[in-house]
Amino acid sequence: MSKRPNDDTDHDSGRRPQAPRPARTRACVECKRHKIRCESVAGEQKCAKCLRSGVDCVPYNMTQRLQDEDALWKANATSELTLLRAAVQRLLRHNQLPDLAAQSEPSPAVAPSPSNVVSISPANVVSENGISTTMVVPPMDMTRENSVERDVGQESGLVPAPMSSLYDLTRIRNLRSIRWKPNFTCMDEDFIAQGIISAEEAEDLFSRYMENNHQLLWAGVMFSHSTLEAVRQNSTLLTAAVLAVAALHTPGRNDALQKCYNIFVSLAYSTCLSRVHSLDDVRALGLAAFYLSNLSWKLSGLAVRNAVEMNIHQSYQKLMRGHMDQRDNVRLWYALYVCEHQCSIAYGRPPLIHEDTAIKNIERFLDSPHANPGDIRLCAQVDLFKILTEAYMAYGSDPEHPLTEPDFQQLRMFNFAIEQWRLSWQPRSGDSPVIGSYPSKGLVLYYHFARFQLNSLALRALPAPSAASSESLSYDRREAANIAISAATSTLTLIFEEPDLRRALPGVPIFTHTMVAFCATFLLKMAKTWGGVAQAASPEWTTEPLGLGLNFNIGQVLSLSRRSANLLARVAESLNEKHLTRHIVAGIRDLLKHFDVPETPLSTMNQATQLTHAIGTRAIDPVNGDGGLGDGGVDMMNMYDLIGSYGFGFDETYFGQAALSDFDSWPTS
Structure with a gap:
């Protein structure tokens, strides 16, 4: 078998070199999608397919695509985080909690490490009606104040309270006394702004409260605002309390009462363990204790404890030292004394507030040109419950313990x-x-x-009388x-x-x-x-x-x-x-x-x-x-x-x- 003759005489003596291949063109996105050959056109930036379709001819680049998708994901995530942050901020303000910026932060002196990170886990809570709910329990805060160096000149004194001394020594945040919540405009995000209660209905209920209830509580001791806007700017909890009380005293307002009551109870729950409060929050708890019969005992105790942690019980001494801005705080302390003793006596239980310096010196409080008729009525109530409390301490509330004959001499007193x-x-x-x-x-x-x-x-604990044998009373x-x-x-x-x-x-x-x-x-x-x-x-x-x-x-x-x-x-x-x-x-x-x-x-x-x-x-x-x-x-x-x-x-x-x-x-x- 003979070989075919080679026509190329220039390479008779050796192997002919391969012709150079044209540069391979990478398919564009459109051709890649249709799985066809991407043909370039002389003098055009687009391929033949993109020219016929009238679409942009984008080169297919896997790396660029990944970068674009990553940028898009980050943009979406940033947007969602912003929305979530705004929602959390709104929930914190709605529940009277500090802003995100005020949450516990790692100390500058301690670098964050995996051992310092504590996750927040949900806890199941069973309510009174047996319904299981889930609440997020924050981690126990044992972080120190930003300024960890103790200044001897600013410590709380030579003989402070034990817990105050412990705070001076350790500077742990949650050992401090309760913090006062600064006033901030929350009315743009409260339940009225959300439309749960319309602005018109809220104004009507507020007017009813001011007309029917305000003056009866010692000329407004429990409520220091004159407009709905003012109370909304200072405390959502007090706003809910006032509107709930007003709805309770208005026939045919079951729906408004239900909503205001739910809002108040929800906010009151969040204040139980909160460490940030305002005076208006304490007023809200006391006001609701006067009128909401099923919550009176719990709310009065909570109001007293929050007030004590805010050192309201020391306002009288400050007033006597010339701090005239403490007079309203003393009035609030007297009102809480009456509220808490009314609830205690109503249930036959021992009171929380005892006869301190402020209670003993009500006459000195009234001996001031700033005293008003409401102060007189309030102090009269304080003076009466001092007597009733002393009687409670003397006789107790055991229904099976009768008074003995010697007890009647003290009863005459x-x-x-x-x-x-x-x-x-x-x-x-x-x-x-x-x-x-x-x-x-x-x-x-x-x-x-x-x-x-x-x-x-x-008549306590006497044997029940009968027609057959009725002994004469002494x-x-x-x-x-x-x-x-x-x-x-x-x-x-x-x-x-x-x-x-x-x-x-x-x-x-x-x-x-x-x-x-x-x-x-x-x-x-x-x-x-x-x-x-x-x-x-x-x-x-x-x-x-x-x-x-x-x-x-x-x-x-x-x-x-x-x-x-x-x-x-x-x-x-x-x-x-x-x-x-x-x-x-x-x-x-x-x-x-x-x-x-x-x-x-x-x-x-x-x-x-x-x-x-x-x-x-x-x-x-x-x-x-x-x-x-x-x-x-x-x-x-x-x-x-x-x-x-x-x-x-x-x-x-x-x-x-x-x-x-x-x-x-x-x-x-």
Whole structure:
């Protein structure tokens, strides 16, 4: 086989070199996408395919593509981080927490390392209604202040408080006293700005609070702002408290009350362990404690603890040293004293605030040209609760501990102190152009109630009387019991006879409403437990039952109780359906049903006969065995237990267990 002759004679002597290949063109993005050959066109920047399609001819470059995608991702991440930061900042302000810049930062003297980084992990929390929620628990902050060097000249003194001394030594942040939150404009981000409550509705509720409640709390001690805008700029918590109280005193505002209540409770939860507060936050907690019956005990204690941590209890000493800007702080401390003692007495529990320098020197506080009528009314309340607290410490609140005969000598001293209190303060409580004679008449109301509460202790833990064996009470015990009966009767009668008291009744704190309920309940229980024995032992009707010596008229008791229920029912018409007053009315009327006495006027003898029959025949119910109360009523033992109890029994059953259930069932998120 012969080879094909080579036409190229120039390379006969050797191997012919390969022709050079043209430069390989990298396909553009468009051709790469369609998987076709990318053909260049002479004199054009675009390839043939891109020219025909009319699109940009972009060279395909994997490295450039990765760079572009990375830049795009970073831009998106930066945008999202900015949004997240703004959202977190908004949540912090909404919950009255410090800004992000104020959060714990690593000390400049310590370089951040993996051992210094502590993650924030969620913790499961089970609420009262059994619903499991998740909250983020911040790490325990043991970082030091930025200035770690101790200045001996600026330390807290030679004999400081132990924890203050520990802080001086270690400079650990969370050992400091609570920090005051600087005022900042938060109204642009509060619940009104978010539209949860419209601005028009908020203004209307604020106006109602200023008109109906503001002056009744000692001429505005608990609220120092005159406009809604001012309070919104200073404290979202106080804004929510004021609007919730206003909605609670306005019929038909269930939706607004629900929203404001939820917001307030949510913010109050966040303040429990927060270390940054303002005076308005403390005022918000105290204000809500006066009016929200289901939260009063918790809120009053929280308000006191926050105020003490902010050193409000030392404001009186500063005022006496010439710092006139401390007068409002002293007023706030006095108001918290009254609030906390009202709640303590209502539950029969020991108070948190004791008689300190400020409480002992209220006269010196009033001896100033800056004292106003509200200060006089406030200090009168402080002086009264000093007496009642001393009595609590002397007698306690154990319902099974009766007073002994030697105890009545001290009881007379307390009665004398209350008489002196009225003689001292009533002439100083002048009429007000806004609330009329309520300052002086309200003082008389508290006078009667204090006498009733103290002297009702004479009946505490006595054996239940019976028709078969009724032992005579001692003279001292009978005297105190008669004072209690007279004072309870006077409390109810005074409200009926004083128009300014009746006009103020819708806007007063729940303590006053409970005074009426407690007096009416006490008298009805006396009629049930003691009146039946007296009528069974006496062949004829008498206002002073034989063998007991109690000045007790059952017909008058039933009449006063009905009038009290009817009066409170009229008051409840001007209040929200969630207000405690409606449940008080239902509770009193439920107790009245168990006497089976018609309301039509009868002669004294006929009424006495019917009352004797009603009380005597319903002593034991053959079906229920509960004194005829049955069907969710208060049984005989419960009715007797609360006679002579130092506390009102806010959490007891004489309201038919309905008083607080509405609020307890509300969601708080």
